Amino acid sequence: MTIELPNLPYAKDALAPVISADTLDFHHGKHHNAYVTNLNNLIAGSDLAGVGLDDIVKKTAGDEKSKGIFNNAAQVWNHTFYWNSMKPGGGGQPTGKVSELINRDFGSYENFVNELKNVGVKQFGSGWAWVVLENDKLKITSTGNADSPIVHNQTPLLTVDVWEHAYYLDYQNRRPDYLGAFVEKLINWDFANQNLG
Ligand code: MN
Numbered sequence: 001m002t003i004e005l006p007n008l009p010y011a012k013d014a015l016a017p018v019i020s021a022d023t024l025d026f027h028h029g030k031h032h033n034a035y036v037t038n039l040n041n042l043i044a045g046s047d048l049a050g051v052g053l054d055d056i057v058k059k060t061a062g063d064e065k066s067k068g069i070f071n072n073a074a075q076v077w078n079h080t081f082y083w084n085s086m087k088p089g090g091g092g093q094p095t096g097k098v099s100e101l102i103n104r105d106f107g108s109y110e111n112f113v114n115e116l117k118n119v120g121v122k123q124f125g126s127g128w129a130w131v132v133l134e135n136d137k138l139k140i141t142s143t144g145n146a147d148s149p150i151v152h153n154q155t156p157l158l159t160v161d162v163w164e165h166a167y168y169l170d171y172q173n174r175r176p177d178y179l180g181a182f183v184e185k186l187i188n189w190d191f192a193n194q195n196l197g
Contacts, residue, residue, distance in 0.1 A: 001050045003043075003073075005036045006080050014088040018181045023169045031165055032079040039072040053077055054150065061151035074146040078128055078159060085158045086186040096193040098138075098157065105138040113183050115140045116160075120179045123162050129179075131158040131192065157192040 008028055013021040039056075043049050048056050048069065056073040060066035093109060094102055106112040120129035123142040130141050132154040141149065142162075149156045160166075160182050167178035 002040045003036055003053055003056075003076060005033050005076075006083075008083055010088055015086060015186060018170075018185045019086075019167075020170050023167070026169070027161075027165060028079075028083070032076070035072045035075040035079065039069065039076055042069045042072060057148060058151055071146040074148045074151075077150065078146065078148050079161070081156060082128075082159050082161045084191050085160065085188055086182070087188040087190075089185075090189070091183055091185040091187045094187075094192070095189045097196050098189060098192045101133075101138040101196075112140075116183060117176065117179045120160055120162050121176050126163040129160045129162055130154075130156050132156050133196065155195065155197075157195045158187060 005028075008024065012024045012028075015024065043051075043056065048059070051059070053073060053076060057070065057077050060070035060073065063070070093099070099109075102109055102112045106115065116129060116131065119140045119142050123129060123144070125144065127142055127144040127147070130143065130149050132139050132141055132149045134154045138157075139154075141154070143149065160179065162175060162179075167175060171178040
């Protein structure tokens, strides 16, 4: 069994103009695809060949000699989660159970949005901003490079990629504008609710 690149859950131009077809072409077709290829090359013939992606990420986390495998596997996992965190015509007011949790743990949707944008802007260098459930509490966190909440006893509900390759073609250095547009026009609240289980 090899790890495969999943298709995008929408057409390449479906998120435009918030995220252009060009960005998705490079980001999914080149970056995400390269992590898949690298991972398959790294695990070929090893004990991890045939192991599922989640387990590869969890088994190699924190192991210095498996760092290359962890980085590529976690990036494959994180990107698939990111594609599903967005949908055409998404964003804006949350729905369902996650809406209740936002009000309970952040006081208001406005506070939640400010915190998500703030954490995304402050992640220095490459990484990810996340909405996670930890000990039954909704939290906003960030991780550097390939790191992922699935190895920190957290349940991720949503993520936004803040590596420059996620936004540079469309927003150049304006990460705050990209994060604002993600929140207002792309968040897939149905996916967040599904992840609450
Ligand atoms: Mn990326």
